[in-house]
Amino acid sequence: MEGEAAAAKPKGRLCVICNQKRAALKRPKTLEQICRECFYAVFEEEIHRVIVDNQLFKPSERVAIGASGGKDSTVLAYVLSELNRRHNYGLDLFLLSVDEGITGYRDDSLETVKRNEIQYGLPLKVVSYKELYGWTMDEIVKLIGMKNNCTFCGVFRRQALDRGAALLKVDKLVTGHNADDIAETVLLNILRGDIARLSRCTSITTGEDGPIPRCKPFKYTYEKEIVMYAYFKKLDYFSTECIYSPNAYRGFAREFIKDLERIRPRAILDIIKSGEDFRISTSTKMPEQGNCERCGYISSQKWCKACVLLEGLNRGLPKLGIGRTRGANHETSKSIKQRNGTTDSIQSKQCGSLDF
Amino acid sequence: MTSFRLVGVISIVTLIRSFKMLMFFCLFLRGGLELLCDSVKIHNVDLEPENGEKQLTMKHLLSWVRTNLIKERPEMFMKGDSVRPGVLVLVNDCDWELSGQLDTTLEDKDVVVFISTLHGG
Ligand SMILES: [Zn+2]
Ligand SMILES: [Zn+2]
Ligand SMILES: [Zn+2]
Numbered sequence: 001m002e003g004e005a006a007a008a009k010p011k012g013r014l015c016v017i018c019n020q021k022r023a024a025l026k027r028p029k030t031l032e033q034i035c036r037e038c039f040y041a042v043f044e045e046e047i048h049r050v051i052v053d054n055q056l057f058k059p060s061e062r063v064a065i066g067a068s069g070g071k072d073s074t075v076l077a078y079v080l081s082e083l084n085r086r087h088n089y090g091l092d093l094f095l096l097s098v099d100e101g102i103t104g105y106r107d108d109s110l111e112t113v114k115r116n117e118i119q120y121g122l123p124l125k126v127v128s129y130k131e132l133y134g135w136t137m138d139e140i141v142k143l144i145g146m147k148n149n150c151t152f153c154g155v156f157r158r159q160a161l162d163r164g165a166a167l168l169k170v171d172k173l174v175t176g177h178n179a180d181d182i183a184e185t186v187l188l189n190i191l192r193g194d195i196a197r198l199s200r201c202t203s204i205t206t207g208e209d210g211p212i213p214r215c216k217p218f219k220y221t222y223e224k225e226i227v228m229y230a231y232f233k234k235l236d237y238f239s240t241e242c243i244y245s246p247n248a249y250r251g252f253a254r255e256f257i258k259d260l261e262r263i264r265p266r267a268i269l270d271i272i273k274s275g276e277d278f279r280i281s282t283s284t285k286m287p288e289q290g291n292c293e294r295c296g297y298i299s300s301q302k303w304c305k306a307c308v309l310l311e312g313l314n315r316g317l318p319k320l321g322i323g324r325t326r327g328a329n330h331e332t333s334k335s336i337k338q339r340n341g342t343t344d345s346i347q348s349k350q351c352g353s354l355d356f
Numbered sequence: 357m358t359s360f361r362l363v364g365v366i367s368i369v370t371l372i373r374s375f376k377m378l379m380f381f382c383l384f385l386r387g388g389l390e391l392l393c394d395s396v397k398i399h400n401v402d403l404e405p406e407n408g409e410k411q412l413t414m415k416h417l418l419s420w421v422r423t424n425l426i427k428e429r430p431e432m433f434m435k436g437d438s439v440r441p442g443v444l445v446l447v448n449d450c451d452w453e454l455s456g457q458l459d460t461t462l463e464d465k466d467v468v469v470f471i472s473t474l475h476g477g
Binding site: 013022023024025026033071223224226227228231232239254255258259261262 | 442450
């Protein structure tokens with residue numbers, strides 16, 4: 001890869017699609033060298049194909065874009081509003097953001113989302129942890145410390161997005177999860193032996209049985225291309241890490257995926273393919289879905305995860321509901337035993353990004 | 357540096373540059389990498405090519421950046437003698453994977469952009 005490229009200066013390399021302009025990047029998916037204009041065209045067209053082939057939307061649907069201000073959701077908002085116009089999807093698009101209440105992090109990224117609201121002409125709805133749960137992340141961290149706070153982040157954010165989507169009365173919620181994210185999640189679910197999640201995490205649409213289905217139009221889109229697209233198009237996104245502890249285990253999986261990608265970029269699509277091809281054996285019991293007795297949110301337990309965590313916070317026992325019965329660090333769970341006697345594993349993507 | 361551009365200074369700088377063959381580069385750190393350099397996103401640097409050569413490779417530039425620009429957590433930027441996987445590099449707005457990555461040769465006034473893809477979502 002490096003050897004053959006080393007010979008020529010970039011100036012001499014022509015785009016393999018149009019054969020006219022200077023190539024600007026090497027596509028990880030196909031290894032083609034293409035120019036900027038051809039890149040925009042294939043990037044957008046591939047996402048359009050994914051949307052059409054998987055029938056992600058129906059005309060006149062209301063669709064919320066989970067917007068964190070980060071690269072993925074910013075590019076998603078831009079491309080989706082572009083495709084909606086170009087191909088007459090007939091969608092009503094909205095931006096939906098969650099304000100976790102993290103000083104100096106979320107305030108800044110929310111400013112980015114507010115600029116996107118104007119730049120792309122999409123109405124924005126912000127739901128906050130404070131108004132939904134009575135607690136900001138800053139307050140939670142003050143109480144429980146830096147460890148385990150991502151559990152709160154992940155559980156609360158997921159539910160906050162659903163509640164925001166309900167307030168907007170949308171039919172669907174789309175998130176910016178990209179191919180790298182999904183490959184990483186496949187790997188993590190294998191490492192944790194979580195077969196139920198393994199088969200679910202590659203689905204392009206999830207929660208069709210719940211109130212608001214979620215879909216991932218970037219399922220096959222490489223992170224490298226998303227970042228290149230944002231760079232060439234000069235899209236305005238926010239890229240600071242969350243100040244609260246990231247998930248170290250996920251960090252290792254991420255690094256491993258990136259190392260594989262450098263050696264063989266196809267690896268990312270192949271891992272997704274492997275995840276898709278896993279089928280749940282009948283011996284693995286899938287949890288039954290019901291509703292939380294306290295708040296009515298979808299839950300396989302008596303109380304939903306957010307209510308269990310909130311109960312702990314409000315009673316001054318913040319460790320309640322944290323920890324898992326399975327997984328990497330076989331630590332004994334301090335969670336209250338719930339209806340079916342097991343506790344589900346709670347995991348979240350690192351702060352600043354949206355959960356599955 | 358530009359604020360000192362009096363006529364005399366310019367000629368001296370020009371003299372030194374042609375004498376020592378300093379090369380000028382403009383480096384951009386994006387996508388969170390600027391946090392490793394006191395949040396400074398744009399760095400104008402002068403570098404001297406090794407043993408009097410007229411050009412310099414990305415490998416050389418990277419080791420210079422690591423020693424001179426990165427203030428904290430170098431492992432977020434580098435792995436071995438290259439950038440960490442997940443950090444994109446563009447030389448004059450062209451993906452360095454097209455120009456030989458570490459073997460890419462740089463010329464005077466080239467613009468090099470480093471973008472981390474690893475922050476946020
Ligand atoms: Zn082209
Ligand atoms: Zn978190
Ligand atoms: Zn509940």
